Amino acid sequence: MARPLTGIRVLDLTRVLAGPYCTMLLGDMGAEIIKIEEPARGDDSRAYPPFSKGISAYYANLNRNKKSLALNLKDNKAREALYKLIKISDVIVENYKPGTMAKLGLSYETVRRLNPRIIYASISGFGQFGPYKDRPGYDIIAQAMSGIMSVTGWPDTPPTRTGTAIGDVLGGLNCCVGILAALNNRNKTGRGERIDISLLDCAVSAMETLIQIYTAEKRVPGRTGNRYEFIYPYDSFPAKNGWVVIAIGNDTLWKKFCGVINRPDLLASEKFALNRGRVQASRELKELLSEWTASLEINDIVSLLLANSIPCAPINDVAAVVADEHIAGAREMILNVEHPIEGTMKITGCPIRFSEAGDRFYAKAPLLGEHSAEILENLLNMPVEGVKYFVFG
Helix, strand or coil: CCCCCCCCCCEEEECCCHCCCHHHHHCCCCEEEEEEECCCCCCHHHHHHCCCCCCEEHHHHCCCCEEECCCCCCHHHHHHHHHHHHCCCCEECCCCCCHHHHHCCCHHHHHHHHCCEEEEEEEEEECCCCCCCCCCCCCCHHHHHHHHHHCCCCCCCCCCCCCHHHHHHHHHHHHHHHHHHHHHHHHHHHCCCEEEEEEEHHHHCCCHHHHHHHHHHHCCCCCCCCCHHHHCCCCEEEEECCCEEECCCCCCHHHHHHHHCCHHHHHCCCCCHHHHHHHHHHHHHHHHHHHHCCCHHHHHHHHHHHHHCCCEECCHCCCCHHHHHHHHHHCCCCCCCCCCCCCCCEEEECCCCCCCCCCCCCCCCCCCCCHHHHHHHHHCCCCCCCHHHHHHC
16 A cells, blocks of 8 residues: 555755654655755765765665755756746755745745645744744754753753754654644645744753643752652662663552562551652662662563563663664664665664555665756656756756
8 A cells, every 4th residue: 555645745955854854754654755955065964974885874864765856046047946846746844044945035935826735844943933033053952942951961960962862853753743734734725834843842842741840839850860750760770781770650560569579678668658758768769779670680670570560671772772673673663775875774764653554665865966867857847958057057
């Protein structure tokens, strides 16, 4: 069966991470993605490490299932080619600084006149309006200003950025959701839509309960390490050969857990009997439980607790993730695809699965301008001999 977005054409004027992550998801679900890149240079991330046979693996992972059309958007005839594409496309995604698209002759008003059904999605650091809209926006800035860094780390460490660029990923993910909603609405109304995604907005939204702590209690949340604010034990613990997490989500599990580790004294303690008391005494309880976990290997802890339906897991490093039989094996979240030049390379798989849409498909990431002639001639009926002019004009 066709994939869910088969027949949807997306013009991708994005670069680096947030925008390409959004269009990667759309492409994974079957949309035709035409990536518009600057001639000679292309997406900035083409120069980002790590490299595989001279190709950026960073770029290749985020830009699978896409076609590359190299156009100099400062050139009038190149913009003419893009205008023709806009008329036959469903979605345009861009992540330039607000105002840049208008300077290129590609404002929402211009694009909407060309195609009233177009879904026009913009991703920026601070959104298309507001006092901060003209500030440069990056992942670390969204993490800093949203409060994420203020609650990441330990009480005695400085505010800390998350290990992955979560602000960019959240921006791309929310943009994808917005596009899907707009496409659904267009099916009912026949009208296009303007979507405005701010990395800062997305990061603030992801703060969820931490914002409510302040609004409800007027208490500013701080850094608590791996401990969860409202439940304990819900934390990381040392093992002989690494670390594990244990997640005791309620008092029933706590009772079972104390039995499994043969600590009836903990269960009998009034201080630890209920979750509220365990949260208040979390530091003391962590020391007690760490004595037990530190005496065992990771696999012994995980096997014992899971055998008794107590949530527990190893803290994997990336090597363990790539080798995991569930993640990389059964779920195919790490898999081999065709390398853009030769052989194969590993990418992360799409986390969205459908029961009726057939097998997932991953076409290799494109070389810069690889599909320029194909798109200009076959879609736009522009002669091949004029391709170089449109690409490099």
